[in-house]
Amino acid sequence: MAVNTSDIVFLAIISAGIVLCLLRMLKGPTASDRAVAVDTVSTITTALLVLLGSIFERYVYLDVALVYAVLTFIGSVAIARFLEKGI
Amino acid sequence: MIFVFFLILLMLVAAIAASVFRDLISAVIATTLVSLAASILFYLLAAPDVAMAEAAIGAALTTAIFIIAIRRTKRYEE
Amino acid sequence: MQIIGTVITGIGIIFLFIGSLGLFRLPDVYNRLQAGTKCTTLGAFFTIVGVGIMQPDWLLKTLVIALFILITNPISNHALGRASCKSGVPLCDRTVVDKTKNFEKCRPIHDELEGDGEIQ
Numbered sequence: 001m002a003v004n005t006s007d008i009v010f011l012a013i014i015s016a017g018i019v020l021c022l023l024r025m026l027k028g029p030t031a032s033d034r035a036v037a038v039d040t041v042s043t044i045t046t047a048l049l050v051l052l053g054s055i056f057e058r059y060v061y062l063d064v065a066l067v068y069a070v071l072t073f074i075g076s077v078a079i080a081r082f083l084e085k086g087i
Numbered sequence: 088m089i090f091v092f093f094l095i096l097l098m099l100v101a102a103i104a105a106s107v108f109r110d111l112i113s114a115v116i117a118t119t120l121v122s123l124a125a126s127i128l129f130y131l132l133a134a135p136d137v138a139m140a141e142a143a144i145g146a147a148l149t150t151a152i153f154i155i156a157i158r159r160t161k162r163y164e165e
Numbered sequence: 166m167q168i169i170g171t172v173i174t175g176i177g178i179i180f181l182f183i184g185s186l187g188l189f190r191l192p193d194v195y196n197r198l199q200a201g202t203k204c205t206t207l208g209a210f211f212t213i214v215g216v217g218i219m220q221p222d223w224l225l226k227t228l229v230i231a232l233f234i235l236i237t238n239p240i241s242n243h244a245l246g247r248a249s250c251k252s253g254v255p256l257c258d259r260t261v262v263d264k265t266k267n268f269e270k271c272r273p274i275h276d277e278l279e280g281d282g283e284i285q
Contacts, residue, residue: 006171010178015093017185022097024189024197025120026104032194032249034116038123039245040188040201042146043238044181045123047212049130050230051174054216054223056133062226064135065213068126068142069230073237075119075150080244082112082154084251 007055014048035079042072091131098124109164115153119146170219177211180204193257194249202242209234 018041025037046069053061098121105117122145129138187200210231217227256263 011090013178013182017182020185020189022100030254031110031112032254034113035245036197036201037188038116038119039241040185040205041120042123043205043209045127046234047181047209050213050216050227052130054219059223061135064130064138066230067139069233069237071143071147073241074147076241077244078151078154080248083248
C-alpha cells in the first residue's frame with residue numbers, strides 16, 4: 001500500500017462531491033430529487049471503490065465495484081417504478 | 088484516517104435524516120445512503136466479502152422490500 | 166504509463182465533482198438529471214479506465230466495470246426522469262418549452278392519490 005499525493009487529492013475532491021450530493025439529498029423538495037442524488041452518489045461510489053482498490057493494490061477488491069454497479073441499478077429502478085405508481 | 092471519519096459522519100447525517108423525514112419513500116432513500124457508507128467502511132477495514140453482502144442487502148433487497156411494504160400501506164406518516 | 170493513468174483519473178474525478186456541483190446548484194429535477202447523468206457517467210468511465218491504465222494487469226476487469234456503468238447508469242436515470250415526469254413534478258419557472266403537454270402518455274396520472282409534485 002503506497003499512498004501518493006495525487007491519491008489524497010483525488011479522495012478529497014470525491015469527498016467534496018459526496019458532500020454536495022448529501023446536501024441536495026437533505027434539501028431536495030420532492031422525493032425524485034433525493035432519488036437522483038442517491039443515484040449519483042452510488043455512481044461516484046463505484047468509481048471510488050475502483051480507486052481505493054488501486055490504492056490498496058488488491059485485485060480482489062474490484063469484484064465489490066462490479067457487484068455494486070449491478071445492484072444499485074436494481075434499487076434505482078425499484079424506486080423509479082414506485083414513483084411511477086405501478087411496481 | 089480522515090476519510091473514515093468523513094464516512095462515519097456521512098452515515099450519521101443520513102441516519103438522522105431517515106428518522107426525521109415524514110415522507111417514507113425519502114426515508115427509504117436515506118437508508119440506502121446509510122448502507123452505502125457502511126459498505127465503503129467494511130471495504131476500508133479489509134473485508135471485501137462483507138462489503139459485497141452489505142451492498143447486496145442494503146442497496147437492492149431492503150429497498151425492494153420496503154417499497155413493497157409502503158405500497159401495501161400508505162406513503163405519508165402523520 | 167503511471168503518469169498517463171493519473172492524468173486520466175484526474176480528469177474523470179474533476180468531471181465527477183462538476184456533476185455533483187451541478188446536482189447541487191441547478192433549479193429543477195430535470196436539470197439535475199442532466200448533471201447527474203452525463204457528467205457522472207463520463208467521469209466514472211474516465212476514472213475506472215484510468216485506474217486500468219495505471220495498473221495494466223487490471224485493464225480487462227476495469228473495462229468490464231466501465232461497460233457496466235456505461236449501460237446501467239443512463240437506464241436508471243432515464244427511469245427516474247420518466248417517473249418524475251409521470252408523477253407530476255413541476256418544471257422550474259424559467260422553462261421555455263414543454264413538449265410533453267402534447268402527449269397524453271407523458272402526463273401525470275390523476276385518478277389515484279395525489280402526485281409527488283407538492284412542495285413539502
